[in-house]
Amino acid sequence: MVAVASVGLLSGCAGGSSAAAGSKDTTLQLGWIANVENMGPYTALDSGYFKDRGVDVAVAPGGPSVTVEPMVVSGKALVGLTSADIAAKAILAGAPLKIVAATLQTNPTSVMSLANAPVNTLKDLEGKRLCIQTSGLETMKTVLKANKIDLGKVKFVTADFDPSPLVTGQCDAFTSFLNNQPITLAAQGVKTKVFPLSDYGYNVVADALVVSDKTLADPKKRAAVVKIISALAEGWRKALDNTDTATQLIVDKYGKNQHLDLKQQTLGAKTYLDLVQTDETKHNGLLSISDATVKANIATLNLLGTGITADQLFDTSLIADAKPVR
Incomplete structure (x- = not known):
């Protein structure tokens, strides 16, 4: 699964209908x-x-x-x-x-920023605040290192899967999923800039x-x-x-x-x-x-x-x- 919480596309509680007899x-x-x-x-x-x-x-x-x-x-x-x-x-x-x-x-794992203050590449994360979930921190650091990004220049801000910290200015970029948080914000009229980590070798x-x-x-x-x-x-x-x-x-x-x-x-x-x-x-x-x-x-x-x-x-x-x- 591509598991995240707090937003509708990929979230909710376990349940739902199987609608099949089967065994x-x-x-x-x-x-x-x-x-x-x-x-x-x-x-x-x-x-x-x-x-x-x-x-x-x-x-x-x-x-x-x-x-x-x-x-x-x-x-x-x-x-x-x-x-x-x-x-x-x-x-x-x-x-x-x-x-x-x-x-x-x-893979839909991506980096999202606001369209009026875009972070266009991994290199652009240097000098920026990146909101990231604890579970994905080590993976992100590994991808950044592999792409020769100076980790000392990236400020990691712990966040859950709710993208509101990006909108309220608590960070400059947000670790997201292409099929999740950008869609949540788009439905609210918030325009974003998103690029997938697959562009940088995360396959x-x-x-x-x-x-x-x-x-x-x-x-x-x-x-x-x-x-x-x-x-x-x-x-x-x-x-x-x-x-x-x-x-x-x-x-x-x-x-x-x-x-x-x-x-x-x-x-x-x-x-x-x-x-x-x-x-x-x-x-x-x-x-x-x-x-x-x-x-x-x-x-x-x-x-x-x-x-x-x-x-x-x-x-x-x-x-x-x-x-x-x-």
């Missing part, structure tokens, strides 16, 4: 709540794409109290959505898992599909995962082709108990056009993981000190079998 053998465990971050899975569910492929999938919403990896390892979920860095840490700690597909090809796929090694070794379960990948890709294709309809589906049905703001969700849904689809997915299919993506992710994770190998983290053979839509 633990075919549960898709989301990392976050039923909002537009998960419009692909819910569109696939609502459109019958899982059943069309012969799998009765239960889509289980996540939230701040949900940790995906243990649920997949224990068999409570067949597939879970997580991020490459979190999965890597779990694997190195002994969890028998592999990433088999990836929703967000571009970590998110909302990645993770399964257990036991599942991969079981022909029947592996086949079910292949079908789920295929159905999810088709769901994302439909959602991306008409984000307004997908947003309405989430707000009115699957995320109804989250009391989501339609305007904010509609704006946020459009950001996924560039996060989910890239030149590589246009060639290989949505949710695919190319050799270049694997290489970039391993390089980033090693930069962060993870020390994991491609074979430990990824199994891209299921993508080839799923033949996902582009």
Whole structure:
């Protein structure tokens, strides 16, 4: 998941509706709540794409109290959505898992500033105050060091995920997500300047599909995962082709108990056009993981000190079998 709190696009409490019978053998465990971050899975569910492929999938919403990896390892979920860095840490700690597909090809972690006082590059952070969440501080420092930014010239200001400190002048830039805080402020009429850390070598796929090694070794379960990948890709294709309809589906049905703001969700849904689809997915299919993506992710994770190998983290053979839509 791309987990943040306090704003509507990627926040809320655990809950929501799975709206599927299914069983633990075919549960898709989301990392976050039923909002537009998960419009692909819910569109696939609502459109019958899982059943069309012969799998009765239960889509289980996540939230701040949900940790995906243990649920997949224990068999409570067949597939879970997580991020490459979190999965890597779990694997190195002994969890028998592999990433088999990836929703967000571009990581949405970004630096946001006000449009009337823009911070345009990482270098521009020197001499500035950067609001940042404690959980992301070491990652940010590593990225800054890798790009030869003088850490002594950047003042780090501890903040949560609420972007109001930027608006009130408590900092000059804010660590955000492309599909979150900028959208929150845009809905309030506040214009911002945003650039992703992926422009500076931070390449970590998110909302990645993770399964257990036991599942991969079981022909029947592996086949079910292949079908789920295929159905999810088709769901994302439909959602991306008409984000307004997908947003309405989430707000009115699957995320109804989250009391989501339609305007904010509609704006946020459009950001996924560039996060989910890239030149590589246009060639290989949505949710695919190319050799270049694997290489970039391993390089980033090693930069962060993870020390994991491609074979430990990824199994891209299921993508080839799923033949996902582009």
